[in-house]
Amino acid sequence: MGGRFSVAIVDDHALIGLAIGPLIEHSDDLVFLGAVRSVTALRQGELHPDLVVLDLMLRDGTTPADNVQVLRDRGAQVLVLTSGEDCYLVREALRTDALGVVRKSAPPAAxxxxxQRAARGELFVDAEWAVTVDADPDLESAPLTDRERDVLALYASGIGAKQVATQLGISENTVNDHLKRIKLAYQRLGRPAPTKVELYRRGVEDGFLPVPGRR
Incomplete structure (x- = not known):
């Protein structure tokens, strides 16, 4: 699609598609494929978007975790849309491979x-996201050393292992060893982070990285 990302909405309230669809349609880097009422309907309609904007609480009995897994298995990124009415479900969504959670009441520009960020495969976090994470009693922080935290912060910011090594005054092999230990620590906690995006997510969750817009 000439560098543009395709987006579909899964929400059983038709007004959401009517409200957000035009935002997507008028964006130069996005293509709107339409809105459907369920993940099943998306599959039946043979829609294969790059990104699915998924309602947190669908009335078909499905769970956020199941829906995100199905969509990720189909190769789509996921951004969860919520009214914030159920903190438990929001926390469940944040434990999935979704790239973030955004409130339906947020300004259209937000x-x-x-x-747009999620369509590019970037994690979307904000201060409200962090508040939900802080309130999660089941979130156990990784026992990282100070050096491992430094490596995580730099690497997850987007630079490569070689640049991390230069900034910290250590070898690239040492950086890679630290990254292996960091990933192993999260794997043992049941919070795997095999990619840079997921490492960034874990760093924000554990307070090793700052949340944009949060003081």
């Missing part, structure tokens, strides 16, 4: 920005 919703569009979140969609």
């Amino acid at each position: 919703i569009l920005a979140a969609i």
Whole structure:
């Protein structure tokens, strides 16, 4: 699609598609494929978007975790849309491979920005996201050393292992060893982080990295 990302909405309230669809349609880097009422309907309609904007609470009995898994198995990124009415489900969504959670009540420009970031495969986090993470009693922080935290912070910011090594005054092999230990620590906690995006997510969750917009 000439460098543009395709987006579909899964929400059983038609007004959401009517409200957010035009935002997507008028974005130069996005293509709107339409809105459907369920993940099943998306599959039956043979839609294969790059990103799915998924309602947190669908009334078909499905769970956020199941829906995100199905969509990720189909190769789509996921951004969860919520009214914030159920903190438990929000926390469940944050434990999935979704790239973030955005409120339906957010300003249109903020919703569009979140969609654009997620479509590019970037994690979307904000201060409200962090508050939900802070309130999660089941979130056990990884026991990282100070050096491992430094490596995580630099690497997850987007630079490569070689640049991390230069900034910290250590070898690239040492950086890679630290990264292996960091990933192993999260794997043991049941919070795997095999990719840079997921490492960034874990760093924010554990307070090793700052949340944009949060003081």
